Structure formats: structure tokens, C-alpha cells
Amino acid sequence: MKQRSQSVREGSVYYWDRRLSHLSAASVIPLLGLAIGYEYALGMAIIGAAALVGGEIARFFIPSVNAWFIESLGMLLKPGEERKEVTAATYLAVTSLVLLLLFDVEIASLALLFLTFGDPLAGIIGKRFGRLRWNRWFKKGMAAASGKSIEGALAFLVASLSITTLLWAKDIYLTLWPAAVGAAVAAIVEFLPIPLEDNATVPVASVLVMWLLWVN
Numbered sequence: 567m568k569q570r571s572q573s574v575r576e577g578s579v580y581y582w583d584r585r586l587s588h589l590s591a592a593s594v595i596p597l598l599g600l601a602i603g604y605e606y607a608l609g610m611a612i613i614g615a616a617a618l619v620g621g622e623i624a625r626f627f628i629p630s631v632n633a634w635f636i637e638s639l640g641m642l643l644k645p646g647e648e649r650k651e652v653t654a655a656t657y658l659a660v661t662s663l664v665l666l667l668l669f670d671v672e673i674a675s676l677a678l679l680f681l682t683f684g685d686p687l688a689g690i691i692g693k694r695f696g697r698l699r700w701n702r703w704f705k706k707g708m709a710a711a712s713g714k715s716i717e718g719a720l721a722f723l724v725a726s727l728s729i730t731t732l733l734w735a736k737d738i739y740l741t742l743w744p745a746a747v748g749a750a751v752a753a754i755v756e757f758l759p760i761p762l763e764d765n766a767t768v769p770v771a772s773v774l775v776m777w778l779l780w781v782n
Contacts, residue, residue, distance in 0.1 A: 578582040591655070592682040595662050595674035604671040605749060611663040618656040621640035658765040669773055672739055673780065677773035679729050683763065684722035688756060691720025726752055744779035748772045 592672070597608030625632035658681070665674035698716040727747035733743045752772040756764055 570759075572596065580694055591746040592658055592776070593679065595666075596678040596682065599666065599671040599675045599688075600733070604666070607671060610664050611659070611666050615656075615659040615663040618653070618659045621650055621657050625655075654763060654765045657763045661766045665769060665773055669777055672774050674729070676745060677748065677752065677769040677776065678741075680722075680735075680772055681756075681768045683729055684725040684752060685756065685764065685768070687725045688714075688718035688753075690721035691721035701769055705745075714757050714759065715755070720754050722756050723750060723753035735766055739780075741780070744776050747779060748776035751775045 595607050595611050598610055603730065620685070621631075621635070625635045662674075662678055665677060668674075692713070692715040695715075695717050699713065727746060729743040730742065730749050733739065739745060752768050755771045756768050760767055
């Protein structure tokens with residue numbers, strides 16, 4: 567099973583499946599919040615966070631559950647997550663719930679959409695065209711181990727600014743520049759070799775900046 571999982575990871579099918587699943591699943595809650603209303607988005611976030619956290623606890627303590635999890639969903643896991651590490655999806659689900667509880671639905675949804683669309687595009691562009699990577703300037707340490715590139719970061723920024731402009735044109739919010747700053751912050755935090763999960767750090771940093779700019 568381990569060899570099968572590894573061979574799948576090395577193929578392009580795994581890469582695209584994980585990116586596209588990230589895009590489709592992660593966009594549900596913020597789009598639901600903007601299109602239908604806060605209560606529906608919050609309800610979905612509660613269900614999603616509870617299900618994923620419960621699943622993590624089960625697979626951490628029940629080997630057969632973890633084995634089934636890897637066999638069934640191994641294609642969608644990042645390297646290392648099969649070793650009983652908390653998955654990126656769980657981080658995102660919990661972060662989505664926290665943001666919706668603490669911030670207005672428009673700001674929370676915008677920060678989540680930056681990650682939802684920016685991260686897959688950054689990965690695709692960085693994988694295909696990335697040349698200016700951290701390991702070009704650093705030979706050891708966390709920066710050297712990071713596979714992130716400036717080209718990927720720029721792709722993240724373009725995706726985030728596109729979302730910002732589209733929602734502004736739809737009158738989701740009236741002032742454009744705080745959202746644009748939030749998009750830039752999200753792209754920078756995603757690019758930096760921070761030893762924390764992007765699915766938590768990127769939307770949290772972005773939402774805090776936008777909240778500070780909008781309330782002031």
C-alpha cells in the first residue's frame with residue numbers, strides 16, 4: 567500500500583487531482599456565505615470542521631481507520647500527511663470556522679477565496695515555470711527546503727487580485743484598496759518559508775490586515 571501511494575504521488579494525476587479537489591472543496595464555504603448568507607456558510611463550516619476533526623481523531627487512534635483513509639484518499643494527501651499528521655484540509659476547515667465566527671462574512675470569505683484560488687494556481691505555475699526559488703539563495707535550513715517560487719507567488723497575487731476586483735465590481739464591498747492589500751499580504755505569507763500550515767497562516771494574516779484597514 568505504501569509503494570502504491572508513493573507511486574501515485576509521483577504522477578501528474580495525483581498533482582492535478584489534489585489541486586482541483588482543493589479548489590472545489592475549499593470554495594464551497596466562502597461562496598456559500600457570499601451568495602446565500604452567513605448562517606448557511608457557518609452551518610457548513612461547523613459540519614465540515616466537526617467531521618474532519620473527528621476523522622483525524624479516529625485515524626490517529628484506530629490503525630484500521632488510518633489504513634482505510636490512506637488507501638481511499640491517499641491521492642489527495644500531501645507528502646507526510648499519511649504519517650498521522652493533521653491534514654491541510656482539516657486546518658482549512660477549522661480556520662474557515664474560526665474566521666466566520668470572528669469576522670464579517672464578506673471579509674472572512676474574501677480571505678478564504680484568496681487561498682482557495684491562489685494556492686492551486688501558485689502550485690501549478692510554480693511547478694511548471696518556477697525558477698526563482700528559495701533554494702537558489704539558501705543552501706540549508708527551512709528556506710532551502712521550501713519549493714516555493716517567485717513565479718508561483720506572482721500567480722497567487724494575480725488570482726487574488728482578480729477575485730478582489732470581481733467581488734468589488736459585484737458590490738460585495740465598496741472600498742477596493744483594503745482588499746487589494748489583503749490579497750498582497752496573502753501572496754507574501756504564502757511565499758514565505760514559514761514553519762506553519764499555509765491553510766491557516768495565509769487566510770488569518772490576510773483577514774486581520776483587511777479587518778484593521780476597513781474598521782479604521
